[in-house]
Amino acid sequence: MPYLHMKEIWTPLRFFCIFLYKCIDNGSFYFRIGMGKLTRIF
Structure with a gap:
């Protein structure tokens, strides 16, 4: 029973x-892409 x-x-x-x-x-x-987009915005 515990096994189940x-x-x-x-x-x-x-x-x-x-x-x-x-x-x-x-x-x-996606993090690298996101950081690239953030640096492009700022």
Whole structure:
């Protein structure tokens, strides 16, 4: 029973970690673009 409970928690957590990793990976790319746009504005 605890194993099943852990598995129910682990699956969304794993997807969240993958999603977060992809966001950070894309985030660095978008962050550079965003900083470029900010420097262009100011």
